[in-house]
Amino acid sequence: MRALRDAIMTYGKGLGADIVKVDMFLNHRIDTTLLFQMGEELANRFRQDQPNLVLTVEASGIAIAVATARALGDLPVVFAKKSATVVQSPDVAQAKVYSFTHKRENVIRVDKQYLPAGSRVLIIDDFLADGQACQGMMALCAQTDCPVVGIGIGIEKGFMPGGRNLRAMGVHLESLAIVSGIQDGRILLADD
Amino acid sequence: MRALRDAIMTYGKGLGADIVKVDMFLNHRIDTTLLFQMGEELANRFRQDQPNLVLTVEASGIAIAVATARALGDLPVVFAKKSATVVQSPDVAQAKVYSFTHKRENVIRVDKQYLPAGSRVLIIDDFLADGQACQGMMALCAQTDCPVVGIGIGIEKGFMPGGRNLRAMGVHLESLAIVSGIQDGRILLADD
Numbered sequence: 001m002r003a004l005r006d007a008i009m010t011y012g013k014g015l016g017a018d019i020v021k022v023d024m025f026l027n028h029r030i031d032t033t034l035l036f037q038m039g040e041e042l043a044n045r046f047r048q049d050q051p052n053l054v055l056t057v058e059a060s061g062i063a064i065a066v067a068t069a070r071a072l073g074d075l076p077v078v079f080a081k082k083s084a085t086v087v088q089s090p091d092v093a094q095a096k097v098y099s100f101t102h103k104r105e106n107v108i109r110v111d112k113q114y115l116p117a118g119s120r121v122l123i124i125d126d127f128l129a130d131g132q133a134c135q136g137m138m139a140l141c142a143q144t145d146c147p148v149v150g151i152g153i154g155i156e157k158g159f160m161p162g163g164r165n166l167r168a169m170g171v172h173l174e175s176l177a178i179v180s181g182i183q184d185g186r187i188l189l190a191d192d
Numbered sequence: 193m194r195a196l197r198d199a200i201m202t203y204g205k206g207l208g209a210d211i212v213k214v215d216m217f218l219n220h221r222i223d224t225t226l227l228f229q230m231g232e233e234l235a236n237r238f239r240q241d242q243p244n245l246v247l248t249v250e251a252s253g254i255a256i257a258v259a260t261a262r263a264l265g266d267l268p269v270v271f272a273k274k275s276a277t278v279v280q281s282p283d284v285a286q287a288k289v290y291s292f293t294h295k296r297e298n299v300i301r302v303d304k305q306y307l308p309a310g311s312r313v314l315i316i317d318d319f320l321a322d323g324q325a326c327q328g329m330m331a332l333c334a335q336t337d338c339p340v341v342g343i344g345i346g347i348e349k350g351f352m353p354g355g356r357n358l359r360a361m362g363v364h365l366e367s368l369a370i371v372s373g374i375q376d377g378r379i380l381l382a383d384d
Contacts, residue, residue: 028273029306032258032266059250059271063258066224074224079251081220083294102275114221 001041001176003034005189008155014182018157020127026154027060027126038176039067042124042152045174049149051075051122055115055141057097057108057133058082064154065124075122078115080108080140089113093143097136108133110140117145128153128175131162138171155179158190193233193368195226197381200347206374210349212319218346219252219318230368231259234316234344237366241341243267243314247307247333249289249300249325250274256346257316264314270307272300272332281305285335289328300325302332309337320345320367323354330363347371350382 011024025031042064051072056065057080069075081088094109115121123137134151141148149172156163156175166173178190203216217223234256243264248257249272261267273280286301307313315329326343333340341364348355348367358365370382 023303024306028271028303030258030261030269030271032261032269035258036262036266058252059254059273062251062254063269066222066227066255066258069222069224070228074228077222077224077255079220079222081251111215111220114216 001038003037004154004177007031007034008177008179008187008189012187014185014187017182018129018160020155020157020179020182020187022155026064030063035063036067036070038064038154039069039071041176042068042174043071046122046150046152046172047072049120049122049172051120051149053078053115053119053121053146054124055080055110055121055137056124057137060127061125061133064126068122068124068152072122078110080110080137082106082108084109093140095136095139095143097132098130099132108136108140110144112144115140115144115146119144119146120149121146122149123151124153125151126154128156128162128166128173129160131160131165134162134166150174152176193230195229196346196369199223199226200369200371200379200381204379206377206379209374210321210352212347212349212371212374212379214347218256222255227255228259228262230256230346231261231263233368234260234366235263238314238342238344238364239264241312241314241364243312243341245270245307245311245313245338246316247272247302247313247329248316249329252319253317253325256318260314260316260344267314270302272302272329274298274300276301285332287328287331287335289324290322291324300328300332302336304336307332307336307338311336311338312341313338314341315343316345317343318346320348320354320358320365321352323352323357326354326358342366344368 153175345367
């Protein structure tokens, strides 16, 4: 996706061997125009799979999930939570997820009533690296008998195994940009 | 705001003396149509204040902040973070915030480059209770010399002091619905 590639090349920074810093436009400051373009593009790639619910995980997945759900005709968005709250229902689906960004394990949770059995779930996230968050969300869907019709990602780290593993499982995975590597602080993008 | 009032009366639950549970449509499952209606309404209430940046705090503020920023002509959204990440810049503004929902103190942080001095900031959040999150975000703006032109809220707990304190400070505060109390599990709404 051209606009996203341009933003990555203009504002993205490669740190060390594997960190892609895009918080200028995606996951700290959000470029709202670009965000909704990304949502439109993801909607176009999954419309034929007829999702009726968008699932993401807090926090930085929420914006792109909302933009995608909007472009798909205002589908409901459910975001899995990383911490228990005082108002949480006891009837939750949960899965363990190791966060690459935060270097710690989280448990993600969804109140089961918000993932009703049979929902055709489109999983959306801003980043795909080792695939832990996506695998965790797929586990939530399995616990509530919801088929995952696809996974849509803003930026995939193609040099990490998440995308390869998901594709090997037969998941319909679409990433709007794929980073093939980092060289001397420069982000290298794979061809679309 | 009629649509929000209807959603609160239909799906909201009052728990104990002070908990307003609206995770069916606002902060776990999101009703996307209602979300963008709320964004439009907040935009209408603050357009004359000419904000050029929307500030919120992760996680549940992000969706309504994005919807409001969209309705204001795609303003950038910045969300304050509750935990340090491996990619964080050292030059951050930060403030301590006690979370009523999670019963713990968080430090919220914003990379200063994303709140450039002089930005006309509209603070947006899904909930206002004791006002700690809003006061924290105002502290971030003070640290970067940004005027706060207003604060827009989805649901205010009118029986808690946050709104009163902010109005006493002269802040232009708008809440789309105000809960005046909880009685036997029923949510009572103040007149608009």
